[in-house]
Amino acid sequence: MSRTRASHDRHEGLAVTTQAASDEVGKDLETRGSLEIKDRAISRTAIAAALQDPRVTRTTGGLSRLTGRELPRADVTLGEDTIAVNLYIGVRWPSQITEVAASVHASVEEALATMTGLDVHRVNVLVSDTVLHRAERVPEKDVASPMIPPRPPTAGPAAMPVALLFGFALLAAAFLAGREFLIARGHLGGSPWIAEAVSWIARLHWQSWMIAAAIAAVVLGLLLVFVGVKPRTRTHSGLGESASTVWATPTDIARLCSAAAQSTRAVVDAHTVVTRRKIDVRVERDGAVDATSVDAAVRDALASVLSVVSGGRRLTVKHSVTAPTRVS
Numbered sequence: 188m189s190r191t192r193a194s195h196d197r198h199e200g201l202a203v204t205t206q207a208a209s210d211e212v213g214k215d216l217e218t219r220g221s222l223e224i225k226d227r228a229i230s231r232t233a234i235a236a237a238l239q240d241p242r243v244t245r246t247t248g249g250l251s252r253l254t255g256r257e258l259p260r261a262d263v264t265l266g267e268d269t270i271a272v273n274l275y276i277g278v279r280w281p282s283q284i285t286e287v288a289a290s291v292h293a294s295v296e297e298a299l300a301t302m303t304g305l306d307v308h309r310v311n312v313l314v315s316d317t318v319l320h321r322a323e324r325v326p327e328k329d330v331a332s333p334m335i336p337p338r339p340p341t342a343g344p345a346a347m348p349v350a351l352l353f354g355f356a357l358l359a360a361a362f363l364a365g366r367e368f369l370i371a372r373g374h375l376g377g378s379p380w381i382a383e384a385v386s387w388i389a390r391l392h393w394q395s396w397m398i399a400a401a402i403a404a405v406v407l408g409l410l411l412v413f414v415g416v417k418p419r420t421r422t423h424s425g426l427g428e429s430a431s432t433v434w435a436t437p438t439d440i441a442r443l444c445s446a447a448a449q450s451t452r453a454v455v456d457a458h459t460v461v462t463r464r465k466i467d468v469r470v471e472r473d474g475a476v477d478a479t480s481v482d483a484a485v486r487d488a489l490a491s492v493l494s495v496v497s498g499g500r501r502l503t504v505k506h507s508v509t510a511p512t513r514v515s
Contacts, residue, residue, distance in 0.1 A: 229299065230263050233272050233298070237294065237295055244276075260274075261273065269306045270303065270306070271308045280443065284443075285426055317442050317443055317446065341420060342419055349414055363381060367380070426495050426496055444459040444489055444492055445458060451470075451485050456471040457471070463500075465502070470485055470506055473509060489502065
């Protein structure tokens with residue numbers, strides 16, 4: 188009887204110990220593993236947050252999908268525990284671009300912080316397209332959000348072609364070194380180019396063409412120094428009070444001005460050219476309407492746009508009369 192009870196007690200102790208060990212292993216397994224957030228998930232979160240604003244347009248399919256220019260789109264840079272996003276959007280006309288951008292900036296920043304739990308280091312909103320929309324104006328959303336001043340969008344560095352040339356030159360040097368090595372080892376026939384080049388240079392004496400070569404070398408060196416220190420060209424212009432966080436290309440500014448001019452009565456067509464110093468609007472008007480009244484109406488229509496996108500540019504408006512349509 189005592190042996191049976193002792194054996195039973197040992198079995199119960201073993202069962203309890205095994206169950207406790209199993210619980211510890213289960214808890215240990217639950218704490219193992221890692222969490223990884225892909226750039227694609229962050230990009231989709233930013234796009235979904237931007238599309239919550241009805242003034243943000245969506246461009247998908249067709250040529251946009253082939254060229255990778257779908258809007259809105261987001262370029263994500265993911266650090267160890269921070270996120271930086273460049274968000275490209277399209278805006279409906281008429282809409283206040285700065286207010287739409289500020290609203291999108293706040294929505295995207297809040298959505299990323301909530302969904303990922305990471306520190307949102309920077310959100311850049313870039314207006315890349317405008318769509319003419321003659322419906323009633325969408326109620327504007329008042330959002331006060333601190334703006335982080337990022338670096339403005341710029342073109343590629345001027346030294347990029349020089350870097351490519353140097354890269355090809357290094358590849359050529361590597362090829363020559365490999366050829367010389369194979370010739371020295373007897374695996375390849377032919378005369379060594381490097382030895383012949385060194386012998387030719389050693390036999391050189393002063394000649395008149397060396398002056399021109401020295402001048403060319405000085406000019407080329409100065410050119411390379413200039414290319415190396417030349418700052419990148421800005422491709423976008425700041426808009427309104429949010430000029431440090433909201434930009435638009437000259438093409439987008441031209442589209443905004445043309446759309447505003449076309450909304451004026453008696454204007455048949457409008458074409459805008461934007462440079463660094465001026466905004467040139469060329470309108471085709473109905474010949475039955477006085478040019479002075481059309482000019483005043485066009486300038487009034489452009490006033491709200493220029494208050495945001497002018498950037499110190501001078502406005503010029505040129506008129507032409509639409510040719511009458513012939514009926515046969």
